[in-house]
Amino acid sequence: MAVIPNQINNVQVQFGLNVHNSVDSNLLAFLLQTIRPNIVDGPTLSSIYISSLKDQHNLPSRHMQGAGKAVDISRINGMKMSMHYPGDPAVKQITDALQLAFEDWEGRRENFGPLFKRKQGQSYPVSGHADHIHFSVD
Numbered sequence: 001m002a003v004i005p006n007q008i009n010n011v012q013v014q015f016g017l018n019v020h021n022s023v024d025s026n027l028l029a030f031l032l033q034t035i036r037p038n039i040v041d042g043p044t045l046s047s048i049y050i051s052s053l054k055d056q057h058n059l060p061s062r063h064m065q066g067a068g069k070a071v072d073i074s075r076i077n078g079m080k081m082s083m084h085y086p087g088d089p090a091v092k093q094i095t096d097a098l099q100l101a102f103e104d105w106e107g108r109r110e111n112f113g114p115l116f117k118r119k120q121g122q123s124y125p126v127s128g129h130a131d132h133i134h135f136s137v138d
Helices: 025-034 089-103
Strands: 011-017 047-052 070-076 108-112 117-119 133-137
Touching: 025 070, 025 089, 025 133, 070 089, 089 108, 089 133
Parallel strands: 011 047
Antiparallel strands: 047 070, 070 133, 108 117, 108 133
């Protein structure tokens, strides 16, 4: 089991209450490669907020299947996606860039968020996820 650090590539990582930072090594590898200040041209990514890992969910959620195979990110630079996406251009650009980057990740499984909802690269009809990004790996 890998551990998400409090900082990735000079980007602060904050965790919700009761969120344990243990994750699958493939999910951590994606975060370590992708989370960086210059993920897009223009706005700088300075912090992300992980609102859920293996908590707050019930089966058959990917959060509860396996060990640390899913992560939810609900804030960008301290701003809640629920309140600032798509209205704030920086939040929208960074959120969209994160989802697009995950689509190129070899071990991706679920990529649900405000930009699109895909499972293994295909559109997937799942409710919610307008207020956070959900990434899961195989």
